[in-house]
Amino acid sequence: MATLVAPPKPPVTGHGGGYGDGRGGGRDGGALAIRRYKTGTWLGLGAVVMLFAAFTSAYVVRQGMSSDWRAIRLPSILWLNTAVIVVSSLTFERARRDRQSALLWLGATSILGVVFLAGQYVAWQQLRAAGVFLASNPSSSFFYLLTGAHGVHIVGGILALLYVLGKAWTVGGWVNRQAAVEATALYWHFMDGLWVYLFFLLKVGGRQ
Amino acid sequence: MAEQAHTHEAHAHAAPTGFIRKYIFSLDHKIIGLQYYFLAVVAVIVGMFLSLLMRWHLVWPTAKIGWLETLFPAGAAGGVMTPELYLSLMTMHGTIMVFFVLTTAPQSGFGNYVLPIQIGAADMAFPVLNMLSFWITFLSFVVMIAAFFVTGGAPLSGWTAYPPLSALTETGPGQQSGQTLWILSLALFSAASLLGALNFITTTLDLRTKGLSLMRMPLTCWTWFITAILGLLAFAVLLAGGVLLIMDRVAGTSFFVPGGLVVSDKVINHSGGSPLLWQHLFWFFGHPEVYIAILPGMGVVSQVLSTFSRKPIFGYRAMVFAIIAIGALGFGVWGHHMFISGMSPYSAMAFSVLTMSIGVPSAIKTFNWIGTLWGGKIRFTSAMMFAIGFVSLFVTGGLSGIFLGQPPVDLFFHDTYFVVAHFHMIMGVASIFGMFAGTYYWFPKMFGRMMNEGLGKLHFWITFVGVYAIFTPMHYLGLFGHPRRYSEITGVNYLAKSGAGEIHLFMTIAALITVGAQLLFFFNLFWSLFKGKKAPVNPWESTTLEWTVPSPPPHDNFGGYEPVVNHGPYEYSVPGAPKDYVMQSDPAGVAATGH
Amino acid sequence: MPFLLAVVIWAVSLGLAIPFFTRTWWFPQSINEHGRQVDQQFMFTLVVTGVVFILAQAALGWVVLRFGRPRAGAANYSHGNNTMEVLWTSATAVLFIGLTIMGQRVWARVHFMGAPEGAIPIELTGQQFVWNIRYPGPDGKFGALDIKQINDQAGNPLGVDSKDPAGKDDITVPTMAVPVNKPIELRLRSKDVTHSFFVPELRLKQDTVPGMVIRIHFTAEKVGRYEIACAELCGLGHYKMRSFLDVMEQADYEKWLKEHAPQP
Structure with missing residues (x-):
């Protein structure tokens, strides 16, 4: 382009996408990538909150107005699953703090995630064996819906964990993947808390 | 450079060379912006075509159109449109226009292309996510179009899809797999919009260049930013509603379907659900969606009015607060779509007050636009004319909302053509004027060539008069109490008496002419792409950062250099400055500017 | 160009407004007290929005006409006027919210009160x-x-x-x-x-x-x-x-x- 107006040419400071500190200031922000990933994850979690807030309001409205709501007996394996996912948050924290054995603890977290999902599946099987299906009653519809929607998000979390693990394994560059680890940790803890909330909602809110 | 590539993370992607990586699965926000834009162009052509078929049918309900049977063998046997086909066309017209045009082009199209450059970034915060958003949107469009071609055809429950009509397959021909595909498509669209919104917000928050504080951002960036926040909060709720609705349809649950229903003598096996629950979820999304469609247009119009008036925008701060207020209030007014739905009449009063409050920031914007023109030296480019047209349409469409926001008046106007006039004026046509203004304004930057101004102005004159001719008479039909979504009006006594037929005829002719005039636009668009005059870097003598880089901009926008922002976004006609505009990146000493 | 644009803006606005005043196309006649109240609320709203509509479109056409013509000197360098902002913000707020409150009476009569005895x-x-x-x-x-x-x-x-x-x-x-x-x-x-x-x-x-x-x-x-x-x-x-x-x-x-x- 011959018509190029000379762009301003201060020195390149060298960090992700934006220039300056990315917030209109002038500092060189080496931590920009981490911040960007964290912002993105928080926003994603904002959308997740809206999704489950919508489900919750549907739950409250549907239960409050209906005469056909029958409480279901929640399988007791859910207590175990809750313990598993809470522990998985602890192992994740261990991985973040102890970089020497981070691979080990990340691996453990992933396995606990899979165990949690398997446990949820067992809970579904137990309900089905008891003759409680998706369309049996609004309370059971919501049970399958909420656990299913949460499960899908857990699958996403496990995939993110595997990505982090894979990178850490092949590149060995744990430090370079710091942003991805921080984001995944945030997401994983949130899913842990979300499950505790949903379990509480189903347990306490599900009574008629 | 090698070790820098490492820390550049997602932005380190070098300019790709292969065609597929460059133009199909591109990570470049500019290419993705254009992909969204052209998807919207395809969608708007489909949507307009459907509306013409509907208008034709309203005036000549028994007309035989030979090729219609080829297109819709079941819906138009013998070439005569059935009522169910009319409703399918209406449903798809609304859905395609709202989602794949009004949500896609202004935000995802222009926003993707321009936002990173205007804030001085090399790309969006998450380029891979950006690419995914587009391709999921594309898939969603394919699924939506597929609904036409399944057994029973496209759904006929309108873009609002109220259950039980939308929840039961027995309620009509299009309510079989067509409706299921429709919900599936919107679920995909919601997911894509969530990813897009997340990307826009992060980009705006974290990638602004040195000196670009929030209150120095161009108003376009402000509107894309706030629109993204609305999208993030609203689409998640639509997604939730869609999941519940699809479960009612395919899994036999009863979230929205009450018990004791008998459809065409068949007892329906559901119980206890609430049709109003869907309406609440839908409109909690649906009303912010209106602002998702119009806010980016407001941003473009502010930018264009300021540029071609050669004046700073009037009341920048008030404009920013108005955008934020419109966004925030937009979440508290969904109930005004439900005044007559059977919802509590007490909540109707609260919704009414909040609804009318939105008139205040909207009025602020209008006054500020007129204040911007006041005392300016107006340059009548095509972009400017569409921006001025936008202001006129915004006033017209906004004021009819004052009637509909009052429950007692809405008692009469709800679900009549008055509503159709209102939302077409403001959400439809005004938004589209914003897109036209954006296209004429940014085309030189996007493609390195100028559009033809003569054709652009001709396009403006016919379109401006044309849309008034189409939508003005709908207000009068509303006064008759003419219900919307009627495929025929023959036989309705109170409409026949009042002369609705002639008014419909007038509107159909106006629609044919106006749609015809859009061919001028498409011709101009594609002709200029190849044959337009070469565009300089800053053809409009604008001030924002995208006008400091070549047209079209290089792969990483600023060629590896950091722009530094020293001025507010709209410094025109600064006394003592060498030119009548001060670029945002001009050295601080060039002129003493405000802010 | 400025003259034509102003005239077209005024023409389409009048084209929209005039039938409302001549009542060329109008409501079917209402057949009860409630209907007359709704009509009255509609008329209030029509007058208020009608005045705002005409003023806004007239002003838009006028600025296009006045500041679109070629003239000597530069455009005004002004970032706005806070007094004006406050003025029109409060004016619209009072106008629009006042209308809403007026309308609530009609709404209340149909919806908050039950049917009279013996209905x-x-x-x-x-x-x-x-x-x-x-x-x-x-x-x-x-x-x-x-x-x-x-x-x-x-x-x-x-x-x-x-x-x-x-x-x-x-x-x-x-x-x-x-x-x-x-x-x-x-x-x-x-x-x-x-x-x-x-x-x-x-x-x-x-x-x-x-x-x-x-x-x-x-x-x-x-x-x-x-x-x-x-x-x-x-x-x-x-x-x-x-x-x-x-x-x-x-x-x-x-x-x-x-x-x-x-x-x-």
């Missing part, structure tokens, strides 16, 4: 694509409903339970007859999907939602035949889902009831 109960049930109207008969009680007994051909589209004595004298008809100047309490139901009861002359519209019984009330003050339309999309026959409201003198109404009473 005649009538049940209206929507179904794809007809209206079913039921009167409780001389006993003043609606019979119970049983969806298994629904039979459109046998004249029992609502499924009035044959075992319930209260249902024996119920009258189910496709059009509605009401006596003039008597309050009517409507109970709105739906058999299948959402419909909406709409009589333009009554200025009354209410969705009929499956699973709900919604009560509204009205008094018709003028004898005549009016159309009942469906105003909520209900399927392919939506456009032809119509019935009639026959407002008649008390004597005619009683005669009508007798004629339509079920044969024992």
Whole structure:
């Protein structure tokens, strides 16, 4: 382009996408990538909150107005699953703090995630064996819906964990993947808390 | 450079060379912006075509159109449109226009292309996510179009899809797999919009260049930013509603379907659900969606009015607060779509007050636009004319909302053509004027060539008069109490008496002419792409950062250099400055500017 | 260019506004007190928005005309005027919110107060694509409903339970007859999907939602035949889902009831 107006040419400071500190200031922000990933994850979690807030309001409205709501007996394996996912948050924290054995603890977290999902599946099987299906009653519809929607998000979390693990394994560059680890940790803890909330909602809110 | 590539993370992607990586699965926000834009162009052509078929049918309900049977063998046997086909066309017209045009082009199209450059970034915060958003949107469009071609055809429950009509397959021909595909498509669209919104917000928050504080951002960036926040909060709720609705349809649950229903003598096996629950979820999304469609247009119009008036925008701060207020209030007014739905009449009063409050920031914007023109030296480019047209349409469409926001008046106007006039004026046509203004304004930057101004102005004159001719008479039909979504009006006594037929005829002719005039636009668009005059870097003598880089901009926008922002976004006609505009990146000493 | 644009803006605005003032196309005449109040609220709103509309479009055309012409000197360098901002913000706030509060009175009368004592109960049930109207008969009680007994051909589209004595004298008809100047309490139901009861002359519209019984009330003050339309999309026959409201003198109404009473 011959018509190029000379762009301003201060020195390149060298960090992700934006220039300056990315917030209109002038500092060189080496931590920009981490911040960007964290912002993105928080926003994603904002959308997740809206999704489950919508489900919750549907739950409250549907239960409050209906005469056909029958409480279901929640399988007791859910207590175990809750313990598993809470522990998985602890192992994740261990991985973040102890970089020497981070691979080990990340691996453990992933396995606990899979165990949690398997446990949820067992809970579904137990309900089905008891003759409680998706369309049996609004309370059971919501049970399958909420656990299913949460499960899908857990699958996403496990995939993110595997990505982090894979990178850490092949590149060995744990430090370079710091942003991805921080984001995944945030997401994983949130899913842990979300499950505790949903379990509480189903347990306490599900009574008629 | 090698070790820098490492820390550049997602932005380190070098300019790709292969065609597929460059133009199909591109990570470049500019290419993705254009992909969204052209998807919207395809969608708007489909949507307009459907509306013409509907208008034709309203005036000549028994007309035989030979090729219609080829297109819709079941819906138009013998070439005569059935009522169910009319409703399918209406449903798809609304859905395609709202989602794949009004949500896609202004935000995802222009926003993707321009936002990173205007804030001085090399790309969006998450380029891979950006690419995914587009391709999921594309898939969603394919699924939506597929609904036409399944057994029973496209759904006929309108873009609002109220259950039980939308929840039961027995309620009509299009309510079989067509409706299921429709919900599936919107679920995909919601997911894509969530990813897009997340990307826009992060980009705006974290990638602004040195000196670009929030209150120095161009108003376009402000509107894309706030629109993204609305999208993030609203689409998640639509997604939730869609999941519940699809479960009612395919899994036999009863979230929205009450018990004791008998459809065409068949007892329906559901119980206890609430049709109003869907309406609440839908409109909690649906009303912010209106602002998702119009806010980016407001941003473009502010930018264009300021540029071609050669004046700073009037009341920048008030404009920013108005955008934020419109966004925030937009979440508290969904109930005004439900005044007559059977919802509590007490909540109707609260919704009414909040609804009318939105008139205040909207009025602020209008006054500020007129204040911007006041005392300016107006340059009548095509972009400017569409921006001025936008202001006129915004006033017209906004004021009819004052009637509909009052429950007692809405008692009469709800679900009549008055509503159709209102939302077409403001959400439809005004938004589209914003897109036209954006296209004429940014085309030189996007493609390195100028559009033809003569054709652009001709396009403006016919379109401006044309849309008034189409939508003005709908207000009068509303006064008759003419219900919307009627495929025929023959036989309705109170409409026949009042002369609705002639008014419909007038509107159909106006629609044919106006749609015809859009061919001028498409011709101009594609002709200029190849044959337009070469565009300089800053053809409009604008001030924002995208006008400091070549047209079209290089792969990483600023060629590896950091722009530094020293001025507010709209410094025109600064006394003592060498030119009548001060670029945002001009050295601080060039002129003493405000802010 | 500026002249043409200003003229076109003014022309399309006047084109929109004039028929509202000449009332070339207008409402069907309202037939009760409630309708007249709605019309009054509409007129208030029309005057307020009409003035704002004309002023705004006139100003837009004028600035285009005034500042679009070539002239010497630079454009004004101004970032706005806070006094003006505050002024027009408060003006619109007062205007718009004032209108809303005025309108609440009319709304409250239909929706917050129940039907007056002695109102005649009538049940209206929507179904794809007809209206079913039921009167409780001389006993003043609606019979119970049983969806298994629904039979459109046998004249029992609502499924009035044959075992319930209260249902024996119920009258189910496709059009509605009401006596003039008597309050009517409507109970709105739906058999299948959402419909909406709409009589333009009554200025009354209410969705009929499956699973709900919604009560509204009205008094018709003028004898005549009016159309009942469906105003909520209900399927392919939506456009032809119509019935009639026959407002008649008390004597005619009683005669009508007798004629339509079920044969024992």
